[in-house]
Amino acid sequence: MRDERASLPRVRIAVIGSSRVGKSALIVRYLTRRYIGEYHSNTDLLYRQTVPINGTPVELEVIDVSGTNADKFPAEQIQWADACLLVYSVTDRSSFDYATEVMSSLRRGPGAAGGSPAHAAAAPMPLALLGNKTDLDHLRQVSTKEGQSLCSSHGASFSEASVADNSNDLYRCVDKLLSEVRTPSQRTRKFSVTKMLGSLIGGTNNSSSTSRSGSVVACPRMPPPARPPLAAAAP
Numbered sequence: 001m002r003d004e005r006a007s008l009p010r011v012r013i014a015v016i017g018s019s020r021v022g023k024s025a026l027i028v029r030y031l032t033r034r035y036i037g038e039y040h041s042n043t044d045l046l047y048r049q050t051v052p053i054n055g056t057p058v059e060l061e062v063i064d065v066s067g068t069n070a071d072k073f074p075a076e077q078i079q080w081a082d083a084c085l086l087v088y089s090v091t092d093r094s095s096f097d098y099a100t101e102v103m104s105s106l107r108r109g110p111g112a113a114g115g116s117p118a119h120a121a122a123a124p125m126p127l128a129l130l131g132n133k134t135d136l137d138h139l140r141q142v143s144t145k146e147g148q149s150l151c152s153s154h155g156a157s158f159s160e161a162s163v164a165d166n167s168n169d170l171y172r173c174v175d176k177l178l179s180e181v182r183t184p185s186q187r188t189r190k191f192s193v194t195k196m197l198g199s200l201i202g203g204t205n206n207s208s209s210t211s212r213s214g215s216v217v218a219c220p221r222m223p224p225p226a227r228p229p230l231a232a233a234a235p
């Protein structure tokens with residue numbers, strides 16, 4: 001099983017944003033369609049799932065970059081990733097400011113703040129911005145226009161969504177980002193990870209559950225920026 005998974009093509013996404021904007025809720029929602037109301041972690045977590053695309057399994061890895069350390073620029077996590085999803089809360093101006101800062105650094109130029117050497121030499125890293133918590137519109141501090149304008153000036157795609165309300169926009173946003181990394185002619189996804197959710201939430205021991213059709217693993221620490229096999233996540 002280990003060799004089989006190691007040989008799969010990988011797509012790596014870094015989800016970055018201030019604390020409490022809903023990054024973990026978003027990732028779990030995307031992978032399982034379930035909503036986690038309260039899940040706080042002060043460390044990075046790696047979610048891993050085998051996703052069949054056009055009948056070809058692809059290893060999707062998503063790193064949930066803890067917002068607790070948002071004063072530290074997540075350069076290593078960005079270097080590790082093929083694409084970044086920046087998340088802020090439309091109810092939290094400071095979270096938008098942080099996303100703005102990260103996006104500006106990312107787009108400042110080759111090697112400025114992340115992106116692998118390959119990315120720097122070729123196209124810029126695919127980047128998406130998502131304004132979460134639109135269900136709390138009455139508490140809104142950041143307008144839709146501000147998000148749009150930030151993205152149009154930085155070559156990123158923009159969406160707003162409510163993870164709590166299970167907006168379709170959140171799936172569209174992530175799917176689009178994935179398609180910018182890999183562009184198979186037709187994407188199909190099959191999830192069978194729901195029953196692993198319990199171990200994911202309690203996942204402090206690197207336990208993993210795998211199956212041919214899908215898996216999720218939580219790792220307590222982010223992998224190094226180079227690309228050795230993720231030993232901690234191996235079954």
Ligand SMILES: Nc1nc2c(ncn2[C@@H]2O[C@H](COP(=O)(O)OP(=O)(O)OP(=O)(O)O)[C@@H](O)[C@H]2O)c(=O)[nH]1
Binds near residue numbers: 020040065066
């Ligand atoms: N109203 C509302 N609350 C949300 C939404 N998404 C997440 N939340 C809540 O926001 C809080 C923070 O969500 P998390 O997913 O833990 O946020 P995070 O960005 O991972 O936070 P850190 O682990 O501190 O980095 C939780 O209480 C969630 O239930 C949403 O769309 N609407």
